[in-house]
Amino acid sequence: MWWRRQAPAVVAVALLGTAGLGLIASGLTAAPTRPPRPDAADAPVTARPAPSLPPLPRADPVRVEVPAIGVRAEVVPVAADAAGVLEVPPLDRPALAGWYSPGVSPGETGNAVLVGHVDSPTGPAVFFDLGRLRRGDTVRVTRADAGVATFTVDGVAAYPKDRFPAELVYGPNPVAGLRLVTCGGRFDERSGDYVDNVVVFATRTG
């Protein structure tokens, strides 16, 4: 008699319990996706002897392609915020890469800098696999003047953010260089940020 009266409630409780257990099990088994760390063997060495390529005139980059890790991304200009910190494309558009526009453009003499998110709250972002690049991999940048500058990777390394190698990234370079920058290392839940930056060093070869 009791069972009949309470049957709907019993079923509801059983369903709630089953669903709860299922969600807990799936939560425990879902490992957070963490970006790959650069291989120590690919640490940057002295830039390769650059081929005798004449520098290109200034032109905004519009697209970047990194075939080795399947990146094909639109590029938008970025600079720095009011506090002087490098801007990155908006988090709600994690597939975009940003070009540090106060610096040189890809193909000009000097280091051009492209920055992109490693991930967003919804999953991996445009430069998630940057740490997987190896010396000799290719990066192609399409420019607004329809030209394509091809770069070859010289090295990849991770640096703590408080020891960011500004000189190597933004400093002078007698040839056309490219720097790809994203986050890496451990994600610090308290600060809501990664502790490292991953930097890819490349030199124009075509």
Add this chain to the structure above:
Amino acid sequence: MKAKTVLVSAAVGVGLGALLLPGAALAETIVSPATTPVGGTVVLTATTCNPKSGDAIFRVTGPNRDINVRSTTAAAGGGLSAELFTAGFTLGTYTVTATCGDGSAAGSATFTVTPIGGAPAGAGDGTDGTGSLAAGATLLGTALGGALILARRRRHPAGAAA
């Protein structure tokens, strides 16, 4: 033989000239460090300026600056120096051209004003199961609460009816 003597003499002459005119050969301006985060300070040094000839003038030109900075101290290694505070500078590369107090050119150098620190280019992958754990715990808690109420009703059917 005569040609050889002339060549040797010329080479010796060039070498002596280089030794005797170090000022002309080494006239230079140094900016240290060559890269600074915006708001940092760089030291400008004109290594060949003689302090006795008066202050050196450093002309700083770049994205949003065209200013003259007067030397304030004699540099430890020779020449004259000034400190330059880069707060408010637009990011980019600046050229420093120095002129000594006697009006002679003292060379030029560049420095780059960069963003501060690294790039905040990650937000943490939110798909790590935390949400599932929280939702699962809430559902399980609700189910346990419901089970307790049902158990009490079964033990005390009269009380439940009242």
